[in-house]
Amino acid sequence: MSRYDTDALLALAGSIVDRALAAGATVAEAVAGEERHLSAKVRMREPELVEEAGSRSVGLRVMLGQQVAATYTSDLTEGGISRFVADALELARLSQPDPFAGPPDPSLLCKPSELPDLDLFDESVDSIDAARGLQMALAAEAAALGLDSRLNNSEGASVSRQSGASAIVTSGGFRAARRGTYASIVVSPVADDDDGKKRVGYYWSSRRHLAELMAPEAVGEEAGRRTLAKLGSRKLDTQEVPVIFDPDSGRSLLGLLASCVTGGSVWRKSSYLAERLGTAVASELVTVVDDPLIARAPGSQPYDGEGLRARKNVVVERGTLSSFLLDSYSARKLDMQSTASAARGSSGGVSAGTSNLFLQPGTISPEALLRETDKAFYVTGMMGFGFNAVTGDFSRGASGFWVERGERVFPVSEVTVSLNFDELLKSIDAVANDLDLRTSISTPTFRVRAMTVAGK
Amino acid sequence: MPSPSAYVAPFASGGSAPIDPELARRLLSTALSQGGDYADLFFEYVVSGTYALEERILKSASRAVSMGLGVRVLKGDATGFAYVQELTPEAMTGAARTAAQIAASGAKVAPVAFRAPKVGERYQPRLATFDVLGETKRDLLLRADAAARAADARVIRVEASLNEELREILIATSDGKLAADRQPMLRFTVRVIAEQNGKRQSGSSSGGGRVGLEYFDGKSVEQHAREAVRHALVMLDARESPAGELPVVLAPGESGILLHEAVGHGLEADFNRKGTSNYTGQIGQRVASDLCTVVDDGTLFASRGSINIDDEGNEPGSATLIEKGILVAYMHDQHSAGFFKTSPSGNGRRESFASRPLPRMTNTMLLGGEHDPEEILRSVKRGIYASKFGGGQVDISNGDFVFSLTEGYLIEDGKLTAPLKGVNLIGNGPEVMRRVDMLGTDFALSDGMWTCGKNGQSVPVGVGCPTIKLSAVTVGGTQAG
Numbered sequence: 001m002s003r004y005d006t007d008a009l010l011a012l013a014g015s016i017v018d019r020a021l022a023a024g025a026t027v028a029e030a031v032a033g034e035e036r037h038l039s040a041k042v043r044m045r046e047p048e049l050v051e052e053a054g055s056r057s058v059g060l061r062v063m064l065g066q067q068v069a070a071t072y073t074s075d076l077t078e079g080g081i082s083r084f085v086a087d088a089l090e091l092a093r094l095s096q097p098d099p100f101a102g103p104p105d106p107s108l109l110c111k112p113s114e115l116p117d118l119d120l121f122d123e124s125v126d127s128i129d130a131a132r133g134l135q136m137a138l139a140a141e142a143a144a145l146g147l148d149s150r151l152n153n154s155e156g157a158s159v160s161r162q163s164g165a166s167a168i169v170t171s172g173g174f175r176a177a178r179r180g181t182y183a184s185i186v187v188s189p190v191a192d193d194d195d196g197k198k199r200v201g202y203y204w205s206s207r208r209h210l211a212e213l214m215a216p217e218a219v220g221e222e223a224g225r226r227t228l229a230k231l232g233s234r235k236l237d238t239q240e241v242p243v244i245f246d247p248d249s250g251r252s253l254l255g256l257l258a259s260c261v262t263g264g265s266v267w268r269k270s271s272y273l274a275e276r277l278g279t280a281v282a283s284e285l286v287t288v289v290d291d292p293l294i295a296r297a298p299g300s301q302p303y304d305g306e307g308l309r310a311r312k313n314v315v316v317e318r319g320t321l322s323s324f325l326l327d328s329y330s331a332r333k334l335d336m337q338s339t340a341s342a343a344r345g346s347s348g349g350v351s352a353g354t355s356n357l358f359l360q361p362g363t364i365s366p367e368a369l370l371r372e373t374d375k376a377f378y379v380t381g382m383m384g385f386g387f388n389a390v391t392g393d394f395s396r397g398a399s400g401f402w403v404e405r406g407e408r409v410f411p412v413s414e415v416t417v418s419l420n421f422d423e424l425l426k427s428i429d430a431v432a433n434d435l436d437l438r439t440s441i442s443t444p445t446f447r448v449r450a451m452t453v454a455g456k
Numbered sequence: 457m458p459s460p461s462a463y464v465a466p467f468a469s470g471g472s473a474p475i476d477p478e479l480a481r482r483l484l485s486t487a488l489s490q491g492g493d494y495a496d497l498f499f500e501y502v503v504s505g506t507y508a509l510e511e512r513i514l515k516s517a518s519r520a521v522s523m524g525l526g527v528r529v530l531k532g533d534a535t536g537f538a539y540v541q542e543l544t545p546e547a548m549t550g551a552a553r554t555a556a557q558i559a560a561s562g563a564k565v566a567p568v569a570f571r572a573p574k575v576g577e578r579y580q581p582r583l584a585t586f587d588v589l590g591e592t593k594r595d596l597l598l599r600a601d602a603a604a605r606a607a608d609a610r611v612i613r614v615e616a617s618l619n620e621e622l623r624e625i626l627i628a629t630s631d632g633k634l635a636a637d638r639q640p641m642l643r644f645t646v647r648v649i650a651e652q653n654g655k656r657q658s659g660s661s662s663g664g665g666r667v668g669l670e671y672f673d674g675k676s677v678e679q680h681a682r683e684a685v686r687h688a689l690v691m692l693d694a695r696e697s698p699a700g701e702l703p704v705v706l707a708p709g710e711s712g713i714l715l716h717e718a719v720g721h722g723l724e725a726d727f728n729r730k731g732t733s734n735y736t737g738q739i740g741q742r743v744a745s746d747l748c749t750v751v752d753d754g755t756l757f758a759s760r761g762s763i764n765i766d767d768e769g770n771e772p773g774s775a776t777l778i779e780k781g782i783l784v785a786y787m788h789d790q791h792s793a794g795f796f797k798t799s800p801s802g803n804g805r806r807e808s809f810a811s812r813p814l815p816r817m818t819n820t821m822l823l824g825g826e827h828d829p830e831e832i833l834r835s836v837k838r839g840i841y842a843s844k845f846g847g848g849q850v851d852i853s854n855g856d857f858v859f860s861l862t863e864g865y866l867i868e869d870g871k872l873t874a875p876l877k878g879v880n881l882i883g884n885g886p887e888v889m890r891r892v893d894m895l896g897t898d899f900a901l902s903d904g905m906w907t908c909g910k911n912g913q914s915v916p917v918g919v920g921c922p923t924i925k926l927s928a929v930t931v932g933g934t935q936a937g
Contacts, residue, residue: 043533043730051537052554053810055524072520074541079472080521087519091505094590096513130557153731155853190732190853198734200853235930238700268510268613269656270649347520384858385847386880386932390649390656393878395932397849397858414856416880416932418699454699454882454932 003126006177009034009167012058017169019085020062025092027063027103028171029306032056033346035164036126040133042141043156050130059348060084064092066101070348103172103306104328104338110302110309115176116293118300122209125161125181133159136185136216143220144189150231151224155188155200159216168344174307182298183210187223193231201227206438208296226380229401233413235455236402242376243417243451244369244403247434249379250443254359256387256394256421257288258441261315262341263330263352265389272392272422273321281321282425285362285446288316290325290341292355299356299440305344310355313339319426327352359443362431366445369432371406377453378403379417392421398453415455424448463586465501465624466523466543468636473543475499477570480628483527484567486552488630491562492529492536494790495555498767499525499543499626500809503586508617509597517590526809527551530791531559539810570634574771576764578757581640581668585620588669593618596669596677600646603681610692611685612656613649616677618642619664625767633769641760641916642667643905646680650688659688660862663903665760665918675903687844687863694877697864697931703839704881704929705832705867709900710845712919715822716908717848717857718885719743719750723777723785724803724815724910725792727852734855734886735783743783744889747825750778752787754802754818760904761819761918763802768813772802778889789815807913814910819918825895829923832894834870840879840931841865841872855885858932880932888926896923 013030020028036054040047057074058081069091073084128136141157160183167177184206191199203223205214245253265271273281282288292301292310301310306328313323326334327342330352343353370378383397395418401408419427432445466472480497487495501523508516525548529536536558538551585593600616621641628634643664649656661683663675706714719735727733735743744750754763754772763772768790777785788796789804792815805816833841844863850856861879865872901920908917 046532047534047558049535049537049812050558051535051812053537053539053551055539055541055810057522057541068516070516070518072518072522074522074524075466076542077466077472084521091517091519091590094507094594095515095517096594098511098513098515155730155732193854197855198732198853200732200851270613270658347518349516349518383849383851383856384860384880384882385849386858386860386878388658388878390658391877395860395878395880397856397880397882397932399856413854414882414884414930416699416858416882416930418878418880418932420878452699454880454930456701456930 004034004165004179006165006167006179009165010169010175010177013167013169016058016060016085017171020060020088021171023085023089024064025062025089026065029061031059031166031168031344031346031348033164033166035162037160037162038128038130038133039158039160040130040137041156041158042134042137044154045138045142047134048156052130057346059346060088061348061350062088062092063101066097066099067092067095068098068101069095072347100329100332103170104308106172108308108338109174110307114309115302118293118302119295120180120208120300122181124210125183126163128161140185140187140216140220143217144187144224147221147224148228150191151189151227152192153190155190157187157220159185168307170307176303178302181208183207183213185213185216185219187220189224189227191227191231199227199230199233201230208298230411233399233411235414236377236412236453237456238454240450241453242373242447242449244373244376244378244445244447246380246445247436247443249382250446251439251441252382254357254443255441258354258357260389261324263324263326266324267330267333271389276321277324279321280319282316282319283428284319285431286316286319286425286428287360288357289314289360290354290357294356294437297356297437299354301355304340305342305350308338308340308342311340325352325354354441356437357441358435358437359431359446361433361435361444364432366432366434369430369445369447370403373403373406373447376403377412378408394419394421394424415453417451417453419451463503467499467626468624475626477634480634481567483548483552484628484630486549487527487529487556488565488567490556491559491564492531492556493565494530494630496528496627496629496768497525498809501624502621504621506617506619507593507597509601510615512601514594514597524809525551527555528812529555529558531562534558535812537812565630567630568632571632573633573635573765573769575635575637576755578755578762578764579640579666582670583668584640585642585668586622596672600677600681603678604646604648604685607682607685608650608689610650610652610689611648612651615647617645627769629769635765635769637764639763640666640668642671644680646684648684648688650692652692655692657688657691659684659686659691662905665904666758666762690863690875691877694875697876697879699931701928702931703836704926705836705839705841706924707843708896708898708922709902709920711842711924712821712902712921713845713848713906714859715750715921716817716820716917716919717850718888720817720820721850721852722855722885723787725786725788725796726815728786729792729795732853734853738783741783742781743886744778744781745892746781747895748778748781748889748892749776749823751776751823752817752820756819756918759819759901759918760906760916763818766802766804767806768800768804770800770802770804772818775801787815787817789813805915807915811913814913816910816915817908817917819920821920824897824899824922827894827896829896829898832896832923832925833867835894835925836867836870839867841867842881850885857885858882882930882932888929891927892924893927894925898922
C-alpha cells in the first residue's frame, strides 16, 4: 500500500475550489501536492549528509471573468488557507482583463475511464532508508576512487529517492490525482592534473523504478573513467570544424529548441521559430517528438496541467517544423488547438511545456559515428548560457575530446562552440542510436557538419 | 483591502505559534539526543509576490507563502538534516529526531543558554512594498510600458515585472545564538523587443535591492524602460563577433559578475575544506595581479546581497579575500570555520528552510584602481568591450568559466565601434586575474539584479567593480580567423 492518500489531496483541492467559487471566482483550479524524499551523501568514504523531509502545499489559479491571478501556500492552517484564497481573489481584481484568458475546452478534458496507467510509481523506492542509501553511496564512491590512484579526491556520491502525489480539481469538472517515484545515484570524483589543475567528472543513473537503477559500482566506475579521461585537457586553436555532441551535451541543445517551440515564446514572438511552422528548420535526419505516454519515463503524465488527455506530438518531422507545443492560452493566442502541453507548477500558474522530448535515434552506433569522422571536436560538457531565442544566436563554453581519424586523441577544455541555431539544426549530418530516456529531455549522440570553435 | 500587516510569521512574537526560548531549547536537546556535536533550528516565513505586465495590461499577479523549520545536526564532518512545514510541537519534534540520527553514538552535549547576537539595521525600506496598494504597483508597470513605447516606434513588445519579498527568519543554535531578521527584497525588470527590417532583438534593464518603492526615486521606471529600449536598438545593428584570444575591457558595475564567477566561488571555504577548489592551500600566495583587491561585504546598506545576520546567526562583515593580488582569506560558514579553526565570516547562507547553509558570497567587489577609464579604452588597438552580461558559470575545481554578453562592442584603435552579438568570454579564473593590467577609478556597484546558484540553491547577491582591462581572454564568437 502506498502512503499517499490521493483521496485526501483531492478533497483538499476540491474544498479550495469550492471556497474560491463561493468568494466570487468564475473559474477556479486548485492543485494539492505532497512529497517525501531522502538523500544520503558520502564523501571520501565517510557519511557527509542524511537529509529526510516531506512537504505539502497547495496552488490556486482563479479567474474573475478574464482577470487572472495565482497563489501558493505551504501554510495549511485554516488561517493560511483562507488568506491564500482571499489573496487570489484580491489579486484577480487588480489584474486587467485579458481577452484570451479562460478555462480549457471541456470537451478535450481527460475522462476518468481514459486515464492510462503509465507505471510511474514504484513502492520499493520509498523503502530506501538512510542506512541503505549511505551503503549504496559508499559502494559507488569506492568503485570510482578504487579505479586509479590519480583519483585522489571526491565531491562525493549521493543516493536520493523522491516520491510524491498531486491532485488537480477544476471548476470545469476535471478531477484527478497521480503518483510518482524517482531514485537516483550520482558520483563525482576529482583528480589532479599535471598542470596543477583539478579535474572533476561525474556520472549518474536515475529511474522511476528502483530495479532499473544502475548498480552503484557501475555508476562509480563510469564516473571514475570519465574523470580520468579529462586529465591533460587543453585548448584548441580557433577554427571551423565538425562537432559531435554526446547525449549529455546534446540534451542541453534540445532544451534550447524546446524553449523556442513552446507556446509562450511562440505567441510572444520571442522565438526565432515563431513564424516557421510547416517550413524546414533542421536537416532531414532530425525528428523531434514530445511523448508523455511512455511507461516509466521521467516526463510521462496521463493528463496535462489543465486536465487535457495527454498525447504524443511530433514537433519536427524529418526536418520540417510540424507542431508547436501549446496550452489552451497559447493556442487561443495563436488561433490553434491546444496540444495538451500545459504544465502547471505547484504554484498554480500554467504555461506550455514539454513532457518527454527527444531526438529520434538513428541507426548507427555512436562508435561507428566516431569512426567515420575524420576530424572533429567531440563535446561531452557544456557551460554557460549563451543563447538568444529571438535570433537563434548560440555560443557556449564546451569541453570534451579532439577526434582524428575516428579516434579520440586528447581531452579539450576552455573553448566555446558557436553557430546560429537555425544553421546548427540544418547542419546535423549524423544521428546515432544511443537514446536513453534518463531525463525528460534527451538525445542520442549526433554530429554537426561545422561550427566555430574558439580557443587559442 | 486586507491589511498587509496580516502577514506575520507564526513563529514570531505576535504570531499564531510563537517560539519561546524554552521550546527552542527543548527542540535543540532532542536534536542532540543521539550524540550530535552541534544543532541549529532555522524558522522561515516568506511572502513573495509578482506583478507582471505584458501587452499593455497587468496580465497576471501572484503571491506565495512558504514557511517551515529546518533542523540541522552536525557530527564531525557529517550533517543530519530534516525539515517540516507544519509548525506544531509534534511535527517539529519529529524533525529534530530525524536530524538527530546522523549521530549514532557519542557524548551528549547540552545546548547552552541563549544570548542575542548583535543584529545590524542594514535595510529600512521607507515604502515597504507589502504596505503599498496593489494599484500603485500596477501603475508603475503601466508607466514603464508607456515610456518604452514612447521611446521608439520600433518597440513591438514590452514586458515589465515587479517582484517583492519579505523573508522572516529565526535562528536558534545549540551554542547559544538566538537571532531574528526581517529581510525585504524588491526587483524590477523591463524587457522589450524591437523590430527593424524583419530583424528582432531584445533589450532589458533590471534593478532593486533590500528596498521599498522609494527605490524608484533614484532610478525611475521610465529610466529603466528607456535603458531597455536603448539596449534593444543597439543590438539591432549588432554584427557577428570575432573569435579567439583578444584584449577585453569590462564595464564598471555589472562586470563584477565575472569576478563573482571567476574567483568568488573558488574562495568559498567548503570547496577548500574538501580540497576541491583551485585555490586550495594557496592562502598567502599570489593569485591575481598586484592591482587586484577583492572584498566580500555583507554590510552595505540596502544592497541585494546584504544581510543583518547570516542564516546561521553569525554577523556578516567586510572581509578582504585578495589583497594586492595575494590570497588572504576564504569565506566561511560555521562548518568550514570549525575546520579551518577560524571564526565564521557571516557567509553561511541558505536558499530556504528546506536547504542546508553553505559558504556563499554576499556583495563581492573588485576595488577600483588608478587609471582613467578613457585611457584604458585608448590602450586597446583591437579588442572587446563588455557592457552587459547574461550570466555565467564556473567549474570550481579548476576555475574555468564562461560568460555570455548581452551587450558588447568591438574596440578598434581605442574606440568603441560595432556592437556585437553572440559573444561569450571563456577563460580560467586564476589566469584571468593575473591578466588584469589596468583598473579604472570608476568603481560602481551593480544595480540589484543578480541571483547566484550553487548546489541547487539560489541566493541574492551583489557585485561591483571598476573598468577592468584584461590583456587577453578567449572570445567565443562566430568569426574564426
